[in-house]
Amino acid sequence: MVGNPNHGRLYYRCLATRDFIRQRQISQPPALYLREDAIIRPVDEFLRKELTGRPRQEFRQ
Numbered sequence: 001m002v003g004n005p006n007h008g009r010l011y012y013r014c015l016a017t018r019d020f021i022r023q024r025q026i027s028q029p030p031a032l033y034l035r036e037d038a039i040i041r042p043v044d045e046f047l048r049k050e051l052t053g054r055p056r057q058e059f060r061q
Contacts, residue, residue: 004037010036
């Protein structure tokens with residue numbers, strides 16, 4: 001993923017080549033854009049749980 005400013009906001013962009021998508025027969029768009037403000041809390045929470053040593057099964061529920 002690559003940070004990409006657009007229209008005054010920061011987005012994260014994930015690119016997959018058409019060959020990659022076709023070879024693996026997946027239904028993913030070639031480019032996926034995620035707004036930083038929409039994903040920052042879930043990512044922070046995930047990292048906090050991972051880095052504090054809390055067992056994974058406790059937060060999979």
